[in-house]
Amino acid sequence: MSRRLPRSSGILLHPTSLPGQWGIGDLGPAAYAFVDFLVAARQHFWQVLPLGPIGLGNSPYQSPSAFAGNPLLISPDLLLKQGLLNAHDLYAEDGGPLQVFPPATVDFPAVTAWKHHLLEAAFARYTHQPDPSLQAAFTTFQAEHAAWLDDYACFMAIREHFDGTGLSEWDPAIRTRNATQLQRLRAELAPRITFYAFTQFLFFQQWFALKQYANTHGVRIIGDAPIFVAYDSADVWANPDLFFLDEHGLPSVVAGVPPDYFSEDGQLWGNPLYNWAQLAKQNYAWWVKRMRHNLTLVDVLRLDHFRGFEAYWEIQADAKTAREGVWQLGPGAAFFEALARELGDLPIIAEDLGLITPEVRALRDQFHLPGMLILQFAFGDDARNPYLPHNYSANNVVYTGTHDNNTTVGWFAELDEPARERIRAYLGHAANDIAWDLIRVGYASTADVVIVPLQDVLRLGSEARQNTPGTIGNQNWGWRYTDLDPSLAQGLRFFAELYGRIVPTPEPAPQPDPTADASV
Secondary structure, eight states, X not given: OOOOOOSEEEEEOOGGGSOOSSSSOOSSHHHHHHHHHHHHTTOOEEEOOOOSOOOGGGOTTSOSOSSOOOGGGSOHHHHHHHTSSOHHHHXXXXXXXXXXXXXXXXXXXXXXXXXXXXXXHHHHHHHHSOOHHHHHHHHHHHHHTHHHHHHHHHHHHHHHHTTTOOGGGSOHHHHTTOHHHHHHHHHHTHHHHHHHHHHHHHHHHHHHHHHHHHHHTTOEEEEEEOXXXXXXXXXXXXXGGGBOBOTTSOBSEEEEEOSOSSOTTOEEEEEEOBOHHHHHHTTTHHHHHHHHHHHHHOSEEEETXXXXXXXXXXXXXXXXXXXXXEEEEOOTHHHHHHHHHHHSSOOEEEOOOSSOOHHHHHHHHHTTOOEEEEGGGSSSSOTTOTTSGGGOOSSEEEESOOTTSOOHHXXXXXXXXXXXXXXXXXXXXXXXXXXXXXXXXXXXXXXXXXXXXXXXXXXXXXXXXXXOTTOOSTTSSOBOOOOOOHHHHHHXXXXXXXXXXXXXXXXXXXXXXXXXXXTO
16 A cells, blocks of 8 residues: 655656766765755655666666666765775866866766776775775675675676677576576676676765755655666576566567557567566565665655556567557556565555556556656646646646656647647636746646656756657757756745645754763
């Protein structure tokens, strides 16, 4: 079961979109400043995209691990403060940065190479200038995360050993985990395995410190868990029995969705499909482990493609488009019952967009999970459109748009004039500030939570779009902001107060007095 979320509001912003001089947003000073902005705006939630390492097309939804953190988010500034980097690792003699990046977009190849270089330097300093307290913390981290960390670090070291090629191109004996060959390679690659484990240690150190700061200031984190994992991942490589793979360790069927709002050919995602019957025999142990882990990273979890738990679109691995697929039943209520038995309350938001049937709605409602409502979907129909605010029920999260939509300004500009007139009629005015007009509509609605992409808060156009589904290119996932006007926080705070979305900030827990005599 799921507890109702409080009537509240928040902002959708992936950390890669934070500002800073190192080419990509990270978990350093700008992230703490963004939390301060949320506090000033009286926002209760910061929603992020998946926090794992990026994969195909720089997508956080095609990660090599469902458990690992994205090393590109590790802050060089915090590593410098920690003593794992020196100033000359980052700055030239004149004080300027050694590497100059564009401020408003992510150059992923350049950033990846630069960050990898810095992490190698940090690991070398850790190795050659031992710090006993840091060593002890790393050892503890390895023990606490052994259930996934070793497989991930080994997978990444082997992928590096095979010159960065994907799992399908590996030596078949290693791809199918021949015990003798794998043991030999593990011994050969031991230092690199430790390096990849160490980068995870750094990520988790920085992330948990940021999360604690946010939580202490009354801001909760909404995370994102893709239903499927990438084929080229430690998850598939280490757990082949949980997926539909052939005798060569290659997918036999893959995931996607049929033709829909986003694509006339559907979307051919290519992720391997779960063998749900095998997972059920194990009481969904892998998923329980995954969800428990993710719920230490965030406070609430958006479960992507929720409808796939009721039924999913199965496509033969050699199909050319997603049109060639069939519906197959998912695990249904048994899956969520298993999660509830192991985890208790399920702080989950069901991403219930797309082709939603009565069976999907029944599964969502059986466990009292809030669904998602998108205002950009509201105006192309009649008054019964479920995305129109007058049709809302409270147990929902309303968005102006998501990471897969155009920005609200860009969306409105692309509509024909009759569609814009319908929106003006619904709003009751000229819609001269469409992004904030829809923000107000969301805040005023009966939905428990309203989440607004920062692009809409900033009133940005299509140039700030986060992702275009079904496309792979440098235009996706790379947007960054450079400045936040304090007046924006004042406007959001005004809406939060006006429409009753203020959640009281908890009083900080009392701290022990270090001067007190413990013997008294």
